[in-house]
Structure formats: structure tokens, C-alpha cells
Amino acid sequence: xxxxxxxxxxxxxxxxxxLIDQRQLEPLSRLxxxxxxxxxxxxxxxxxxxxxxxxxxxxxxxxxxxxxxxLSVEEKKDLIERIxxxxxxx
Amino acid sequence: MxxxxxxxxxxxLYADPMYDWARFKVxxxxxxxxxxxxxxxxxxxxxxxxxxxxxxxxWLFQILNNKIVDYYRSRKRVGRTTESMxxxxxxxxxxxxxxxxxxxxxxxxxDWADEPRLMDNPVFIQVFYQCIDDLPDTWKLxxxxxxxxxxxxxxxCKEMNITSSNYWQIIHRSKLLLKKCLEVNWL
Numbered sequence: 001x002x003x004x005x006x007x008x009x010x011x012x013x014x015x016x017x018x019l020i021d022q023r024q025l026e027p028l029s030r031l032x033x034x035x036x037x038x039x040x041x042x043x044x045x046x047x048x049x050x051x052x053x054x055x056x057x058x059x060x061x062x063x064x065x066x067x068x069x070x071l072s073v074e075e076k077k078d079l080i081e082r083i084x085x086x087x088x089x090x
Numbered sequence: 091m092x093x094x095x096x097x098x099x100x101x102x103l104y105a106d107p108m109y110d111w112a113r114f115k116v117x118x119x120x121x122x123x124x125x126x127x128x129x130x131x132x133x134x135x136x137x138x139x140x141x142x143x144x145x146x147x148x149w150l151f152q153i154l155n156n157k158i159v160d161y162y163r164s165r166k167r168v169g170r171t172t173e174s175m176x177x178x179x180x181x182x183x184x185x186x187x188x189x190x191x192x193x194x195x196x197x198x199x200x201d202w203a204d205e206p207r208l209m210d211n212p213v214f215i216q217v218f219y220q221c222i223d224d225l226p227d228t229w230k231l232x233x234x235x236x237x238x239x240x241x242x243x244x245x246x247c248k249e250m251n252i253t254s255s256n257y258w259q260i261i262h263r264s265k266l267l268l269k270k271c272l273e274v275n276w277l
Contacts (some may be wrong), residue, residue, distance in 0.1 A: 012254070013194025021262035025243055045194045046202060048203070049269075055203035056265050059218055060237035062209055070106030075123065080098050083130050087094065 009037040016046045020053050115219050117156050129154040159223050177226045184263040200273045221271035229264045
């Protein structure tokens, strides 16, 4: 736990975790970056959160760019065929 | 263009990324194929209700994501402790992470983030996606738009009609919930 003054200068943990996630979406000001850097260096819980946040990012990104194969040409033809069949049935 | 031609074009353009996404989420090729097919059938039926206010890709992925959620709902879910929450409940949960002074309310010792190999573990991935399913719908949409469709924050904000500070708050809170969900369901 950090002292009150330190916390004012270096953010609360609540604020620090917000900024950790915000930083992945848009750049922080240089001052905020510096303050956040010092905070995480001093605070193991927020360091841990940062790791978790990066891990979540990696898993989510991987969902997108991981094993990619798509459908084969045949499978796509099949798919279109079945959609047409379905259409004509109605 | 005729409706049939349009749908055929959509299959050509979007079936592959949809299939990859579905396969990743359900870890089963034939289920993924069925889900993509169901999505296109639903899109054919709902064709007239599609309005150009969102992109075709977004619309199709929304349908697909609903199908994936249904798929998981229809299966017996093991180790599930949370139900999909509404936004208010979800915000309350994320607030409870910190005390009034903004300190962590409780220290966590979870170390799933230290094991990069977990990403290759299909059981973990399944738990992970159940956790995503448990997010409030709007949060889920924000998260999946960002990561699955590689959309810019600006485009997502415009589509969801939220400000950019709203948007990163949603992403932040979603991550807190995912963290909690993994701590409960994975350890």
C-alpha cells in the first residue's frame, strides 16, 4: 500500500489498472506514462494485473489471427447450394 | 443484384473468417461449419431486415456470435458460476475489485497469465470463451469488434454510439470481469 501523497502522484491502483488497459488502445501523455511506470514498478498487484491484461490481449488477438484455414472451395460451393435449396423451399 | 447473388457474394467474402472464428470458439470443425451455415440461412431469412447502418460483416458476425452463444447454452456447461449479467450488475462487480481509496480489495494469486502455453490448451480456450459469453451483450460486442474484426476504436464507437472514453472503460471493465471469471473457472 502506498502513502496518500504517493498515491496522488502515482495514481490509485484502480486508476492505474484503467490506464494499463487504456494504454493498449491509445497513447497516454508522457507524464501519465511516467507515473504509471513508477506505480507498476512499486506495486506488485498492478504489475500482476498488467501481465494479465497483456495475456488477455494475446488470447483475444490469437482468436483472430490464430489457425486460419477457412473453408475449402468445395465446402463453400456446398454452402451456397444449401442456402439456395433453402430459399427455393420457402 | 438479386438476393441470391448478394448472399453468394457474402459467402465468398466472409465465410472464411467466420468459419475460422467459429472453429476457434467451439474447437470443432463440423460444429463450426454448421454454425456458419446456420448464420447464412438466418441472414437469408433476415435479408430484408438488414439495414445499411452496420457493415455486412458486422451484421453477419453478430448473427454468428448469437449462434455460438446458443450452441454453448444448449450444451451442459461445467464449472459455470456466473450467468450473463446486465451492465449494471457487471459494473458493480468491477467496482468491487477496489476499495473506496482505490486500492485492490483483495490480492489475487492467480498465475494463469504466467503460462503462455495455456493459449494452446483447448480446454482453457473453451473456458475463456464461456467467460466472454458471460459479459453483458454490449461489452461483448465491443470486445469482439475490436479483436475479431480488427476495427478501429473510432469505427466501433460510431457503430455503438459511444464516446471513446466510454469505449475504453468498457474494454477495461470487460478485462476485469474476464480476469475474475478465469480465476473462478480455471483455477
